[in-house]
Amino acid sequence: MDEKTLIAKRVALELKDGFLVNLGIGLPTMVAAHLPKDMNVFFQSENGLIGMSALPEQGFALGDLTDAGGAFIGALPGACAFDSATSFGLIRGGHLDVTVLGGLQVDQSGQLANWMVPGKMVPGMGGAMDLVSGAKQVIVAMQHTAKGKSKIVSKCTLPLTSVRRVDLIVTDLAVLQPSDEGLILKETAPGVSIDQVKAATDCELIIPSNVPEMQITA
Amino acid sequence: MDEKTLIAKRVALELKDGFLVNLGIGLPTMVAAHLPKDMNVFFQSENGLIGMSALPEQGFALGDLTDAGGAFIGALPGACAFDSATSFGLIRGGHLDVTVLGGLQVDQSGQLANWMVPGKMVPGMGGAMDLVSGAKQVIVAMQHTAKGKSKIVSKCTLPLTSVRRVDLIVTDLAVLQPSDEGLILKETAPGVSIDQVKAATDCELIIPSNVPEMQITA
Amino acid sequence: MSKLRTLEEAVAATPEGAVLMIGGFMGAGTPHRLMDELVRQGKKGLTVIANDTARPNVGIGILIDAKLVAKLVTSHIGTNPETQRQMIAGETQVELVPQGTLAERIRSGGFGLGGVLTPTGVGTTVDEGKQTIEIDGKTFLVEKPLKADFALINAKRADYYGNVDYALTARNFNPLMAMSAETVVVEAADIVPVGVIPPDVVVTPNVLVDYLIATENRHG
Amino acid sequence: MSKLRTLEEAVAATPEGAVLMIGGFMGAGTPHRLMDELVRQGKKGLTVIANDTARPNVGIGILIDAKLVAKLVTSHIGTNPETQRQMIAGETQVELVPQGTLAERIRSGGFGLGGVLTPTGVGTTVDEGKQTIEIDGKTFLVEKPLKADFALINAKRADYYGNVDYALTARNFNPLMAMSAETVVVEAADIVPVGVIPPDVVVTPNVLVDYLIATENRHG
Numbered sequence: 001m002d003e004k005t006l007i008a009k010r011v012a013l014e015l016k017d018g019f020l021v022n023l024g025i026g027l028p029t030m031v032a033a034h035l036p037k038d039m040n041v042f043f044q045s046e047n048g049l050i051g052m053s054a055l056p057e058q059g060f061a062l063g064d065l066t067d068a069g070g071a072f073i074g075a076l077p078g079a080c081a082f083d084s085a086t087s088f089g090l091i092r093g094g095h096l097d098v099t100v101l102g103g104l105q106v107d108q109s110g111q112l113a114n115w116m117v118p119g120k121m122v123p124g125m126g127g128a129m130d131l132v133s134g135a136k137q138v139i140v141a142m143q144h145t146a147k148g149k150s151k152i153v154s155k156c157t158l159p160l161t162s163v164r165r166v167d168l169i170v171t172d173l174a175v176l177q178p179s180d181e182g183l184i185l186k187e188t189a190p191g192v193s194i195d196q197v198k199a200a201t202d203c204e205l206i207i208p209s210n211v212p213e214m215q216i217t218a
Numbered sequence: 219m220d221e222k223t224l225i226a227k228r229v230a231l232e233l234k235d236g237f238l239v240n241l242g243i244g245l246p247t248m249v250a251a252h253l254p255k256d257m258n259v260f261f262q263s264e265n266g267l268i269g270m271s272a273l274p275e276q277g278f279a280l281g282d283l284t285d286a287g288g289a290f291i292g293a294l295p296g297a298c299a300f301d302s303a304t305s306f307g308l309i310r311g312g313h314l315d316v317t318v319l320g321g322l323q324v325d326q327s328g329q330l331a332n333w334m335v336p337g338k339m340v341p342g343m344g345g346a347m348d349l350v351s352g353a354k355q356v357i358v359a360m361q362h363t364a365k366g367k368s369k370i371v372s373k374c375t376l377p378l379t380s381v382r383r384v385d386l387i388v389t390d391l392a393v394l395q396p397s398d399e400g401l402i403l404k405e406t407a408p409g410v411s412i413d414q415v416k417a418a419t420d421c422e423l424i425i426p427s428n429v430p431e432m433q434i435t436a
Numbered sequence: 437m438s439k440l441r442t443l444e445e446a447v448a449a450t451p452e453g454a455v456l457m458i459g460g461f462m463g464a465g466t467p468h469r470l471m472d473e474l475v476r477q478g479k480k481g482l483t484v485i486a487n488d489t490a491r492p493n494v495g496i497g498i499l500i501d502a503k504l505v506a507k508l509v510t511s512h513i514g515t516n517p518e519t520q521r522q523m524i525a526g527e528t529q530v531e532l533v534p535q536g537t538l539a540e541r542i543r544s545g546g547f548g549l550g551g552v553l554t555p556t557g558v559g560t561t562v563d564e565g566k567q568t569i570e571i572d573g574k575t576f577l578v579e580k581p582l583k584a585d586f587a588l589i590n591a592k593r594a595d596y597y598g599n600v601d602y603a604l605t606a607r608n609f610n611p612l613m614a615m616s617a618e619t620v621v622v623e624a625a626d627i628v629p630v631g632v633i634p635p636d637v638v639v640t641p642n643v644l645v646d647y648l649i650a651t652e653n654r655h656g
Numbered sequence: 657m658s659k660l661r662t663l664e665e666a667v668a669a670t671p672e673g674a675v676l677m678i679g680g681f682m683g684a685g686t687p688h689r690l691m692d693e694l695v696r697q698g699k700k701g702l703t704v705i706a707n708d709t710a711r712p713n714v715g716i717g718i719l720i721d722a723k724l725v726a727k728l729v730t731s732h733i734g735t736n737p738e739t740q741r742q743m744i745a746g747e748t749q750v751e752l753v754p755q756g757t758l759a760e761r762i763r764s765g766g767f768g769l770g771g772v773l774t775p776t777g778v779g780t781t782v783d784e785g786k787q788t789i790e791i792d793g794k795t796f797l798v799e800k801p802l803k804a805d806f807a808l809i810n811a812k813r814a815d816y817y818g819n820v821d822y823a824l825t826a827r828n829f830n831p832l833m834a835m836s837a838e839t840v841v842v843e844a845a846d847i848v849p850v851g852v853i854p855p856d857v858v859v860t861p862n863v864l865v866d867y868l869i870a871t872e873n874r875h876g
Contacts, residue, residue, distance in 0.1 A: 045825060046755065047681040047682075047684070047707075047825045047828050048681075048824075048825045048827050048828050049824065049825050062824070063684060063826075064684055064685065064812075064823035064824045064825060064826035065684075065823075065824045065825055065826075066681070066682060066683075066684040066825050067825075068681070068682070069682065069735075070681075070682030070683060070684065070710065070711075070714075070735070075824065081822075081823075081824045081825065081827055082827065083759070083827050083828060083829070083830070083831050083832055083859075084681075084707070084755065084756075084758075084759040084828045084829050084832065085756075085759040085760060085762075085763050085832055087756075087759075088755060088756025088759050088760070089756075091756060092756050092774070092775070092776060116781075121734075122733070122734075122740060122743070122744075122752075123732060123733060123734020123735075124708075124730065124731055124732035124733050124734055124752045125731065125732070125752060125754050125755075125782070126708075126731050126732040126734075126754075126755050127731070127754070127755040127756065128754075129754040129756075129757075129776045129777055129780065129782065130754050130755060130756035130757070130776045133775050133776045133777075133778075134756075134775075134776070159780060159781045160779065160780045160781075161780065162776070162777075162779070162780065163778060163779035163780070
């Protein structure tokens, strides 16, 4: 199993029947493919739809039915469409149960930076700031390191997405839970030791006496 | 012609093709019946409809189609329904061309009181405060006097509906236009002298050299 | 999990003293069966947020008649003399709010906004005790968001997921309230299979709705 | 009076340097014929308020390609390297706004509100130079309303009065913008007789719409 699939499968375990869920572009989108078949989760596309699905078949695309990345999607029976103010009312108003987002950095206090690298990348925050400020649960899904450097740091050096503390961080090495005291190591990835996680992390971790391995089905 | 019909007919002359218009309960509602047949005015019911009409026929009522007073209405072809926030967005946002409202008092500065008589009548302001604050034109349609006392006063003693100056006052005796300098007597009712208007008014009026009579068709 | 509830179950879930948002405008768009059942179960001490209390024996007026309402946040009570009597007698506490402000306060509660900046009411008795803010030389009132424990909603149709649309002027405050309450109870004229209401026609998204009041099935 | 205009007439009415709100999200729900005609007529110095600039040669991206945009108020330019290049080169001034804030700022402009009180952006670079307000112990940014000279709207259908509905995710910012511009221009896939769109299905009320771009009639 590649690292991205591992992360997606682990995040999928956090979703529950009836949840309204937003998946960010990229890795987070992969989560949808790893839900139990009998679980009824509603996916919101922040450009104005609940009930999005993967495009059911080649040739079934419609230019007026796209995701936040502009890619063609499908709509499940029971889908509903709405304008951007309503879409972000759902997000900011606490109606969105879970948002899964990528990250550039998460720090010891649980704050996320994921929209800008000054002088290098200025994409704009899109919906990220509203999603992190407003969702009931914010899950960051990302590689633990990039180009050999940890993305888990003591204090974000990149511009913050929100001052709100995220709820869970799922990486290819570990599951971390931010708390008042710092980041708690909740799980390690299959075959990864606690020391490997610590070595790949640029800040202190709180290590409980028992740190189980992620329970991921092949 | 009775006094209310006179007022309604005079107000009707202020409406123009394509206007969005809100008529208050009571006397203002009568304005709709006095428009030229070929004029296309859109009436907004603030409870959430554009395109309201009188009930076309006995037996054509629907409980889900009522005016702001709860009375059954009709909907013309091209009508549209919306929620209360949108309805007042249209009103507050300056999309409503004209609102015609009743009044308890209007004063020399053009401010209106029409929602409360302390100790006597506490109906609540309903939509009146938004209508007076937000409409492009506010026309007050009312009797000039009530129980022998003028409703046009130097300073409102009743609680104001808004600090915004109304645009026109149409009574059974006169048409008055508020200005920076005070109330200008624009027209007198048929058979009513300037002195009669002054006698029935509890504040100074500005009297132009030429004050025409209202042009009302029988 | 099915959202269907009997009328009795849905109202039983509403504790005495609850804060209720109730849709409707002079009775049109008010969930009438829920009103009747609240009276039958005698739920007392309610805070009601609603445009109006219609008339005695009509719409929300029947909760007033039954003396169930301790506090009322509303734009208009002029058509209900019993509400006025209870207010003057001190039996019901009444907060009068301009209608457009009431709509936006309810919306802002459900949309996660800090409140509403409105010109309506500035310089009137409505602005007493309220914060004002100057923006580009204009003065606005800061009006606070409203939230509720329960929203009681009248709909034209719901599907079994809880997607809802509304009928004409019966829409009014209903979709706003469906965003702003902890538990949203929908009394629909019809409950239809999922997929029957086209996505573009849905006004209230399914995820907002908690209970659907079962309709009576008269055949079969 | 008919609201029908040719594409050429409608765009000719837009002066150079105008403030335009343009619907669409990555091209879906952007009025493409109006985009093409703006480029053909070479309307320069525009201020564009829009969610994004899609990609080069897609959606609003074609206005960027043609260097017509002097100022851009948007939530995202990450998918359009040419917009980024123009920003960095100082050719286009870009104001980045969180998407939900952008939607509410546009709405508040058209709804006559003084602005938006949002928690989004507090404590980030977005709050620089902005007023904040404390409400019941929580801090909110005061974000100002947006208005435009023209709104360019993509619709599924319009009737000849100008009642409009939208298709799926092509709705996005379009109905908000239709409330907030002096002149509203609608490019609809279909223009249908008055009465064809049911009152409950209309999203943008006819009175907001000024011009309807005539569709090509291919029969008869």
